[in-house]
Amino acid sequence: MxxxxxxxxxxxxxxxxxxxxxxxxxxxPPTTQAAPPAAPGLPVRAQVTSGLLVGREAGGVRVWQGIPYAAPPVGERRWKAPEPAPLWVGERDASRPGNVCVQPRPPLAGGGLRGAEDCLYLNVYAPANAARAPVMVWIHGGSFRSGAGSDYDGRVLARERGVVVVTVNYRLGPLGFLAAPGLLEGRTDGNYGLLDQQAALRWVRANAAAFGGDPANVTVFGESAGGMSLCAQLASPGAAGLFDKAVLQSGPCTPSINIAALPDALNTGAAYARDLGCPDGSAACLRAVPVERLLTTPVPGRRAPGSVALPPVYxxxxxxxxxxxxxxxxxxxxxxxxxxxxxxxxxxxxxxxxxxxxxxxxxxxxxxxxxxxxxxxxxxxxxxxxxxxxxxxxxxxxxxxxxxxxxxxxxxxxxxxxxxxxxxxxxxxxxxxxxxxxxxxxxxxxxxxxxxxxxxxxxxxxxxxxxxxxxxxxxxxxxxxxxxxxxxxxxxxxxxxxxxxxxxxxxxxxxxxxxxxxxxxxxxxxxxxxxxxxxxx
The missing domain is CATH 3.40.50.1820 (Alpha/Beta hydrolase fold, catalytic domain)
Structure with a gap:
């Protein structure tokens, strides 16, 4: 099949x-959406493991945006498993979304790139009176190359249904799913976007209570590439125990266009490294390539235009x-x-x-x-x-x-x-x-x-x-x-x-x-x- x-x-x-x-x-949907403005309303605070957040409360919903759940995956951390978010001193403004993960901007939106490499942020929407409320973590779609958590608004679900909603960014395109011989660390190569999702879920387990959520009752839900991601997480040993229920919407991860065997992915990655000017495929050379070149250099291989060039890897x-x-x-x-x-x-x-x-x-x-x-x-x-x-x-x-x-x-x-x-x-x-x-x-x-x-x-x-x-x-x-x-x-x-x-x-x-x-x-x-x-x- x-x-x-x-x-x-x-x-x-x-x-x-x-x-x-x-x-x-x-x-x-909905990669052309502009970043939402600062959340309206009165300041509201939440103490998380990294420091004190200041969000906004309006209409019975508390919103915290642009929360770092991992360290910026830049420089030496490019193509590595996510590391814990750094601590901060004092209050951190959480009234605006963080950067979306860097991705091509659609031609109708002017072309070019959208976002930045420093993008491992999430957003929280909670009922004002939440107390051990169910937590729903949204993994967005976009063919593993576009989209952002902040493109989706969790206010209605929080207000109407009494749940805490978390929307997550994860690395996309070559930054999220490139497997190359020079990037092998231990037994991990590629799947950085999946590792980001797991890091976000660990963060939710550790911090849900700060927003009135129940850290022992976490449901993941996602559509298209988000559903495919969760489909893969059901098969990933590293995701065991990170969520309690899963909702997969239009997300089959088994067809070969949506998943790649590691040997095939490494062959593609080696050819891609050569085209990027790194004939030895070394991690140091690849990490020095400007992000604009990464996203504008076609991934080698015979495939139809528009198909996912770098899907998750098994x-x-x-x-x-x-x-x-x-x-x-x-x-x-x-x-x-x-x-x-x-x-x-x-x-x-x-x-x-x-x-x-x-x-x-x-x-x-x-x-x-x-x-x-x-x-x-x-x-x-x-x-x-x-x-x-x-x-x-x-x-x-x-x-x-x-x-x-x-x-x-x-x-x-x-x-x-x-x-x-x-x-x-x-x-x-x-x-x-x-x-x-x-x-x-x-x-x-x-x-x-x-x-x-x-x-x-x-x-x-x-x-x-x-x-x-x-x-x-x-x-x-x-x-x-x-x-x-x-x-x-x-x-x-x-x-x-x-x-x-x-x-x-x-x-x-x-x-x-x-x-x-x-x-x-x-x-x-x-x-x-x-x-x-x-x-x-």
């Missing part, structure tokens, strides 16, 4: 490249084995899990391929299927008939949804359910609000990738989606999702008074709860609906 999924994404993006070399990348001390092997063996970090995906994940990725004014040509769709399946192409074409969809682009979107998201997520779900309590869902609001512009090939986005985020947070994502556009039924669904999510964070069980019953998944029945406005119900034919038998070979 992983070979097929890798080819799938490569083929889709190759289609884009063949038609238009300037085809835009998928619009992933085979080192952080991830000794592939997540797929760990899940199948049942040797995971055993915590309750809530996991799911969206009904129309693929539309966000296919929409830019053909451009705004034309559908995906039929012959290119046929070529895509032939590239994907070779001898099995007739079987795929028989299951994804273009006549069954309004456009060829929507046919390709179904292929992406099923092959890259729905089926691998469900594979992980069934493996986990053999050893831990698992609650499986699918988000199905096909009229989900969106700022995205439709194209000829994708005239409607449906329940697209990341469409559930404004429901879970209850706040807008700039230039992506806004809960102010909810219908009454969508607003009710959003409050229901927040209730399920926070019930799960509180007890490990999402159920509660007035909610439709959500049963734990049993692998034999494969029962999945579906969410749509005015209709929450269980299905047991998820794999049939997404034609997972096509991808099980």
């Amino acid at each position: 992983t070979r097929t999924l890798s080819l799938l994404t490569a083929a889709l993006l190759t289609v884009a490249s063949a038609q238009d070399t300037t085809a835009p990348a998928p619009a992933l 085979g080192d001390a952080v991830l000794p084995r592939s997540p797929q092997e760990v899940f199948q063996s049942g040797e995971v970090n055993r915590v309750p899990v809530m996991i799911g995906s969206n009904l129309d994940e693929g539309t966000l990725f296919v929409a830019p391929i053909a451009g705004a004014g034309r559908d995906l040509p039929l012959w290119q769709y046929w070529g895509l299927v032939a590239l994907l399946e070779r001898w099995n192409a007739p079987r795929v074409l028989a299951n994804y008939l273009t006549r069954d969809y309004p456009t060829v682009g929507l046919t390709a979107s179904a292929v992406v949804t099923d092959g890259l998201f729905a089926c691998p997520v469900n594979d992980i779900t069934r493996d986990l359910a053999r050893v831990v309590p698992v609650y499986a869902y699918e988000f199905r609001d096909q009229a989900a609000p969106s700022e995205l512009k439709p194209t000829t090939s994708v005239p409607r986005y449906g329940a697209f990738h990341a469409a559930e985020l404004i429901s879970v947070f209850g706040t807008p994502l700039t230039d992506f989606a806004d809960p102010a556009q909810f219908t009454p039924a969508q607003a009710t669904l959003a409050r229901t999702l927040r209730t399920y999510w926070t019930n799960f964070a509180r007890t490990g069980n999402p159920n509660g008074p007035g909610l439709p019953v959500w049963r734990p998944l049993t692998p034999a029945q494969n029962n999945v709860l579906t969410f749509q406005p005015g209709d929450i119900h269980e299905i047991i034919d998820f794999r049939q609906e997404h034609r997972c038998d096509v991808w099980d070979h």
